[in-house]
Amino acid sequence: MTMISVNELHKRYDGKYVVNGISLQLQPGKCVALLGPNGAGKTTTLRMLSGLIRPTSGSIQFDGLSDTKDIRHHIGYLPQYPAFHNWMTGREFLVYVGQLAKLSKSEASKRANELLSLVGIFDAGDQRVKKYSGGMRQRLGIAQALIHNPKLLLLDEPVSALDPIGRREVLTLMDSLKEHTTLLFSTHILNDAEEICDELFVMHQGKMLESGSINDLRNKHRLDKIIIKFEGELDQHKTIIEQLNPVKRVEIVKEHLEIYVDDLPRGRTEILNLIQEKSWPLTKFEFAQTTLEDMFMRMVNK
Numbered sequence: 001m002t003m004i005s006v007n008e009l010h011k012r013y014d015g016k017y018v019v020n021g022i023s024l025q026l027q028p029g030k031c032v033a034l035l036g037p038n039g040a041g042k043t044t045t046l047r048m049l050s051g052l053i054r055p056t057s058g059s060i061q062f063d064g065l066s067d068t069k070d071i072r073h074h075i076g077y078l079p080q081y082p083a084f085h086n087w088m089t090g091r092e093f094l095v096y097v098g099q100l101a102k103l104s105k106s107e108a109s110k111r112a113n114e115l116l117s118l119v120g121i122f123d124a125g126d127q128r129v130k131k132y133s134g135g136m137r138q139r140l141g142i143a144q145a146l147i148h149n150p151k152l153l154l155l156d157e158p159v160s161a162l163d164p165i166g167r168r169e170v171l172t173l174m175d176s177l178k179e180h181t182t183l184l185f186s187t188h189i190l191n192d193a194e195e196i197c198d199e200l201f202v203m204h205q206g207k208m209l210e211s212g213s214i215n216d217l218r219n220k221h222r223l224d225k226i227i228i229k230f231e232g233e234l235d236q237h238k239t240i241i242e243q244l245n246p247v248k249r250v251e252i253v254k255e256h257l258e259i260y261v262d263d264l265p266r267g268r269t270e271i272l273n274l275i276q277e278k279s280w281p282l283t284k285f286e287f288a289q290t291t292l293e294d295m296f297m298r299m300v301n302k
């Protein structure tokens with residue numbers, strides 16, 4: 001069964017498509033990261049999924065429902081920059097949000113207690129929000145998003161603004177929430193995605209570049225490379241190496257040549273033969289593999 005199914009979603013601002021035809025499916029019980037550099041269109045996508053803004057075109061189906069009004073009851077959303085009433089205590093804030101979500105005062109109060117303990121700030125429940133650390137504020141933000149017991153939790157860059165301690169606290173909390181709800185969160189840091197998720201959507205310039213399990217994507221982007229270094233100029237050597245058959249691409253990185261090959265044994269033999277034939281003054285010859293990180297960094301730096 002699919003929890004949310006998105007087809008050819010577009011959003012246009014000022015004549016420009018900032019989300020440009022993305023399709024995705026989210027299964028219940030999963031934790032999925034929406035990964036992309038700044039400006040990729042992650043926030044816009046999450047806001048469309050949460051029903052806060054309307055798509056220019058395309059469809060979003062939630063559990064078979066097609067009306068965006070219905071969707072909102074099932075979705076909890078934490079914006080990138082959540083706003084709190086700083087003069088309230090954490091508990092007062094959650095009771096207030098609970099009442100906005102149409103809970104009675106006593107239900108809201110019970111729910112506030114449950115959530116304060118779920119997100120690990122029960123002891124700080126009677127402190128004013130203005131005294132909270134960044135990590136505590138995000139945890140309160142997550143509690144707020146869970147107030148109506150949503151089936152799907154959307155978190156927009158929940159750890160990006162936090163220091164390492166806050167980041168750790170919130171990632172640990174998110175990891176534990178996976179048992180209760182389906183989780184989709186945006187980030188521009190692959191490590192965060194890998195730490196708690198099994199699946200990735202990779203966005204860039206409004207498009208979905210990749211999607212799938214982190215393991216599958218790792219295997220897909222694993223390419224062998226040979227790193228070599230010579231004394232002297234590299235440009236000429238690069239051009240000659242590029243002519244070899246097993247060589248797919250050559251890059252100059254920090255005075256090294258990085259040679260991507262699709263057949264490592266053949267690539268190694270042909271490159272070594274060439275070096276010998278030309279008597280190039282070799283100072284380094286090393287093997288490595290590209291990773292998902294490399295793919296992401298190349299994409300971001302394009």
Ligand SMILES: Nc1ncnc2c1ncn2[C@@H]1O[C@H](COP(=O)(O)OP(=O)(O)OP(=O)(O)O)[C@@H](O)[C@H]1O
Pocket residue numbers: 013014018036037038039040041042043044045080188
């Ligand atoms: N309301 C708006 N009006 C005009 N342009 C917008 C609006 N909202 C977003 N954009 C533009 O859409 C593009 C995508 O923005 P979005 O915030 O969705 O990206 P993002 O991947 O979440 O990036 P970030 O991590 O920086 O928030 C950006 O170029 C942004 O300037």
